[in-house]
Amino acid sequence: MLIFFFFLLKSLAELEVLCTHLYIGTDLTQRIEAEKALLELIDSPECLSKCQLLLEQGTTSYAQLLAATCLSKLISRVSPLPIEQRIDIRNYILNYVASQPKLAPFVIQALLQVIAKITKLGWFEVQKDQFVFREIIADVKKFLQGTVEHCIIGVIILSELTQEMNLVDYSRPSAKHRKIATSFRDTSLKDILVLACSLLKEVLAKPLNLQDQGQQNLVMQVLKLVLNCLNFDFIGSSADESADDLCTVQIPTTWRTIFLEPETLDLFFNLYHSLPPLLSQLALSCLVQFASTRRSLFSSPERAKYLGNLIKGVKRILENPQGLSNPGNYHEFCRFLARLKTNYQLGELVMVKEYPEVIRLIANFTITSLQHWEFAPNSVHYLLTLWQRMVASVPFVKSTEPHLLDTYAPEITKAFITSRLESVAIVVRY
Incomplete structure (x- = not known):
């Protein structure tokens, strides 16, 4: 019994040395040897018992991580x-x-x-x-x-x-x-x-x-x-979210009831206003996906109501802009605005009751963003995409409601050109 216990301790000690070389070692030769030993361990008949030993008696987190790594590779093999x-x-x-x-x-x-x-x-x-x-x-x-x-x-x-x-x-x-x-x-x-x-x-x-x-x-x-x-690949299109090409989220029809409840959107807007920046950024990321929900999920009246709730949320954020001073929140909010125009037509937007006030707030937000472009330079292009798509849609609007773009688009253009000219000195300096 004593001999077995000594062997167990020796085996555990050897495994923990392997963990040290594999995860925190700086010697390349030792790490390569550790990787070879790991592969041998996975192929060994004793793999499961060694993993259990590491989990139950290992003295470091790296011992437990090695056990998890071995188990992951073991169950992922082609022959199950x-x-x-x-x-x-x-x-x-x-x-x-x-x-x-x-x-x-x-x-x-x-x-x-x-x-x-x-x-x-x-x-x-x-x-x-x-x-x-x-x-x-x-x-x-x-x-x-x-x-x-x-x-x-x-x-x-x-x-x-x-x-x-x-x-x-x-x-x-x-x-x-x-x-x-x-x-x-x-x-x-x-x-x-x-x-x-x-x-x-x-x-x-x-x-x-x-x-x-x-x-x-x-x-x-x-x-x-x-x-x-919400990021799930619902229809097997394998869309690359990292490309952020303003895609549509193909929400299943069976989820309609969740999306038709106003409380669902309210929940995430309320979370944005209640949580610290690290968490409110995630709430906005969820709202980006809600704004990207495929149009065909709703009937025309349902779509108008859903859009109205999204616009109310935008208005509330812009009227209480404190959270947008965080770069993460700012970036996600810019994505959110761009996705709105991708998924909804200008003719639908102008029919929303809050549209005149919201388009004014978005214009002011865009101008401020262009004036302080260095705050989040990778986010401004979402705002420019929004305005480009809005202006490009003007010839196709059949609604008699005013779109107000003739008022705000020139201001945005002026702010953009001015910001580019003023940025020259900064770019040359660095």
């Missing part, structure tokens, strides 16, 4: 582990993070990514007439009933799962990926969005304690979850 083994790994990780909710954030994320991969790869697998890997949604609800730390873990599980379902693995057949992603979209994604929105409503219903880091982290994770839901 037996279904019983994958169920055991999933349940073990769930119990592990439930018993240790204060693990380092990067360790928790790495472990939960393993659960997400197991769930995706086994989405259609059946045991005893049940889709055993889809039970993860029910498992998450148990976390949401616990402490703030447990609630955060539950939300991250859903967020990682949503991202994983949306991620194309080019080493596997794309048809299989679409089949899994479509099934997840149809069976689970709407429920996840509704759950996330209900959590945000609970946050707003109570007095916000912005000094509570746990509560701030929870709100941040829930907003990221909503954003992952």
Whole structure:
């Protein structure tokens, strides 16, 4: 027994040295050797027992990260582990993070990514007439009933799962990926969005304690979850969000009821006005996606009402512009304005009751932005895109309501030219 314990300690010590070389070592040779040892460990019959050893007796977060990395590579192999083994790994990780909710954030994320991969790869697998890997949604609800730390873990599980379902693995057949992603979209994604929105409503219903880091982290994770839901590739178009080509979000028809409720948009506008900049920026990112919702989701009267609620939100932000002094909020708000014109025609915008006041506020905001272009130079082009599209639409407007662009477009043009001329001295100086 003593000999076995000594061997165990030696094995653990060797693994922790491997972790040090792999994650924080500066010697390139040692790191290359550590990477080779990692591959050997994954192929070893003792891989699972070594991972368990690292998780249960490792003395550093890097030991736990190594275990998560090994598990991720192990379950991602083309020849899958037996279904019983994958169920055991999933349940073990769930119990592990439930018993240790204060693990380092990067360790928790790495472990939960393993659960997400197991769930995706086994989405259609059946045991005893049940889709055993889809039970993860029910498992998450148990976390949401616990402490703030447990609630955060539950939300991250859903967020990682949503991202994983949306991620194309080019080493596997794309048809299989679409089949899994479509099934997840149809069976689970709407429920996840509704759950996330209900959590945000609970946050707003109570007095916000912005000094509570746990509560701030929870709100941040829930907003990221909503954003992952809205960024989902609903129809398999694989749109590149990083290109930001003013795309349309193909929200499923079954989600209409969520979008028709005025409380949904109000929730995110209220969150923007209530939260600190790091979090309010995420609320605005969600609103960018809401503004990009495909037109065909609504009937004409519904679309007009939805647009009216968006415009009211714009008016409220511009009348209370304090939050826009944050570069992140400013950037997302500029994206939001550009997406509005991409998705709605000028003839529809002028029919909104608040249009005359809002177009004046947007014009003043644009002029101020052009005068202080160095504040967020990568955001101004969204405003210029907005005005370019507005002016280009004038010949096609059939409405008798005044668009007022003949008043504001020359002012915007003058401000732009002036700002470019004044920037020459700054550019030459540097």
